[in-house]
Amino acid sequence: MIKSFGNKTAQDLAFGKASTRHARLLPQQHHQRAIDLLEFMEGSVDVSDFKLPSSNRLHKLGNELAGYWSITIRGGWRIIFKFDDGYYWDVKILDYH
Numbered sequence: 857m858i859k860s861f862g863n864k865t866a867q868d869l870a871f872g873k874a875s876t877r878h879a880r881l882l883p884q885q886h887h888q889r890a891i892d893l894l895e896f897m898e899g900s901v902d903v904s905d906f907k908l909p910s911s912n913r914l915h916k917l918g919n920e921l922a923g924y925w926s927i928t929i930r931g932g933w934r935i936i937f938k939f940d941d942g943y944y945w946d947v948k949i950l951d952y953h
Contacts, residue, residue, distance in 0.1 A: 862948035901942040
């Protein structure tokens with residue numbers, strides 16, 4: 857279950873507000889994949905649920921993003937988040953590559 861959002865892009869897409877300026881930062885052709893991942897996150901209580909399919913590319917981040925996990929939307933776009941005690945925190949959508 858998602859407990860908090862770290863940016864408006866993730867929050868707006870999670871709440872079905874795909875036409876906001878924040879949601880439009882993510883290219884429209886990636887919206888459905890991002891929404892699907894966010895919905896899955898809402899029903900998930902274990903980060904390992906994202907290990908499959910392998911296209912999610914679940915992995916821990918390092919350096920300035922240490923403490924975050926990452927899953928791939930498409931291209932350089934990712935959903936990053938912190939995970940603790942069955943909850944997803946500080947969920948963000950960004951292009952960090």
